[in-house]
Amino acid sequence: MATEGLAVSEAPLAYRVKPFARTADLGPRPPDLPVIRDAAAGVAALLDAISAAGGTGDARGASDGGGGLAVLTGAGMSTESGIPDYRGPSGALRRNHSPMTYQQFTGDPAARRRYWARGHAGWRHIVDARPNAGHTAVAALEEAGLLAGLVTQNVDGLHQAGGARSVIELHGSLARVLCSDCGDVSPRAELEARLAAANPDFRPEAVDAGVSGAEEPDPTDGTDGGTDGGTDGGDGLPAIAAEGVEAPAAPGAALTPAGRVNPDGDVALAEAEIARFVMVGCRHCGVGRLEPDVVFFGATVPRDRVTAAMDVVERSRLLLVLGSSLTVMSGYRFVLRAGQLGIPVAIVNQGPTRADTRAALLVDAPLGDILPPLAAELAVSA
Numbered sequence: 302m303a304t305e306g307l308a309v310s311e312a313p314l315a316y317r318v319k320p321f322a323r324t325a326d327l328g329p330r331p332p333d334l335p336v337i338r339d340a341a342a343g344v345a346a347l348l349d350a351i352s353a354a355g356g357t358g359d360a361r362g363a364s365d366g367g368g369g370l371a372v373l374t375g376a377g378m379s380t381e382s383g384i385p386d387y388r389g390p391s392g393a394l395r396r397n398h399s400p401m402t403y404q405q406f407t408g409d410p411a412a413r414r415r416y417w418a419r420g421h422a423g424w425r426h427i428v429d430a431r432p433n434a435g436h437t438a439v440a441a442l443e444e445a446g447l448l449a450g451l452v453t454q455n456v457d458g459l460h461q462a463g464g465a466r467s468v469i470e471l472h473g474s475l476a477r478v479l480c481s482d483c484g485d486v487s488p489r490a491e492l493e494a495r496l497a498a499a500n501p502d503f504r505p506e507a508v509d510a511g512v513s514g515a516e517e518p519d520p521t522d523g524t525d526g527g528t529d530g531g532t533d534g535g536d537g538l539p540a541i542a543a544e545g546v547e548a549p550a551a552p553g554a555a556l557t558p559a560g561r562v563n564p565d566g567d568v569a570l571a572e573a574e575i576a577r578f579v580m581v582g583c584r585h586c587g588v589g590r591l592e593p594d595v596v597f598f599g600a601t602v603p604r605d606r607v608t609a610a611m612d613v614v615e616r617s618r619l620l621l622v623l624g625s626s627l628t629v630m631s632g633y634r635f636v637l638r639a640g641q642l643g644i645p646v647a648i649v650n651q652g653p654t655r656a657d658t659r660a661a662l663l664v665d666a667p668l669g670d671i672l673p674p675l676a677a678e679l680a681v682s683a
C-alpha cells in the first residue's frame with residue numbers, strides 16, 4: 302500500500318464519495334493538446350505506447366503470471382450497450398439529475414421508497430443490457446494474460462457478462478442487495494421478483510428510472526453546479542444512469558427532464574406511482590432495511606477494494622483508461638498514482654477528461670472501434 306504522499310486525499314485507502322450539486326463541466330480541451338480521433342491511428346498509437354512502456358508482459362513483480370496492462374473503465378464502456386453515461390450528450394446529469402446521497406437514503410424512508418421505486422422501474426434496462434464488443438475485447442485481453450487487472454467504476458456487471466473473470470467493482474454491483482440489519486446478501490433478481498409481486502399494478506414507464514450506481518464528481522473542481530443547467534434533454538432515452546445513485550435534488554426535479562414532461566400530468570402520475578410503491582423487507586430477518594450493494598454519494602468505498610485497485614495500478618506498466626471522464630476522484634486518483642510511479646497513462650474516451658493533461662496518449666473515438674482491433678493485435682503478439 303504504497304500510497305504515501307498521494308496528494309489527493311488524506312485517507313488514501315478509504316475515501317468518502319462526496320455529494321455534489323450538479324455536474325462538473327470539464328469544458329473543452331486545451332487547443333494544443335494532441336488528440337487522436339481516427340480509430341486506426343488510435344489503435345496504432347496505443348500499440349506503440351504499450352510497446353514503449355515495456356509491452357504487456359509480466360507485471361512488475363508479478364508472481365501470478367499477470368500482464369502489464371492496468372485497465373480502468375467507466376460509464377463510456379457501457380454506452381454502446383445502451384446504458385447512457387452521466388456526462389455524455391444524453392447523460393443523466395444533463396437531464397437535471399442529482400445523485401441521492403447515502404445520508405438521504407439511510408435517513409429518510411421516503412427517499413428509500415423513491416430509490417427503490419425508481420430502481421425497480423429501471424432494473425429492466427439493466428437486465429436487458431448486453432455486453433458490447435468493447436467488453437468482449439477487454440475479456441480477451443484478460444484471457445491472453447495481458448492484464449495486471451481490471452478495475453471498473455460501473456455497477457452494471459457487463460464486464461463479467463462479456464467474459465471477464467476478475468473484475469474489481471470499485472462502486473459495487475447492482476446485482477446484489479444488502480440487509481443493513483442482518484447482513485444478508487441476496488441477488489437483486491430475487492428482490493425484484495418480490496417487488497414485482499408486492500406491486501402488481503406498478504407502472505414502471507410512469508416512473509423516471511433512477512438506477513443506482515455511484516460516481517464521485519469532485520467538488521474541488523470549482524464547478525459546483527449551475528454550469529450545466531440541465532435544461533437540455535429531449536433525447537428520448539430512458540432516464541437511467543449507470544453510474545450514480547440518483548434522485549431528484551428537489552422533489553420532482555428528476556421527473557421533469559425535457560421530453561418527459563407532458564401536459565397531461567406525467568409528473569404527477571410518477572409521483573403518485575412512487576407514493577404507492579410497496580417496499581419489501583429483508584428475506585432473511587424480515588425487518589432489515591435493504592440497500593443496493595453500490596457505493597452511494599456520501600458513502601465510503603470499502604478499503605480492501607481501494608487497496609486491490611491501487612495494487613493493480615502499481616503492478617502495471619501502463620494504465621489504460623477506457624470510457625471515463627475521470628471527473629470523479631474514485632477514478633482520477635489512479636491516474637495520479639500512476640503519475641507518481643512514472644507509469645504512463647493512455648486514455649480512450651469520447652470527449653475531454655479531467656486527466657487529459659496527465660495522459661501520455663489521448664484517443665477520442667468509440668471504444669467499439671478501438672478495443673476489438675487492439676485486443677486482436679495484442680493477443681497475436683502475446
Ligand SMILES: [Zn+2]
Pocket residue numbers: 480481482483484485583584585586587588589
Ligand atoms: Zn436482514
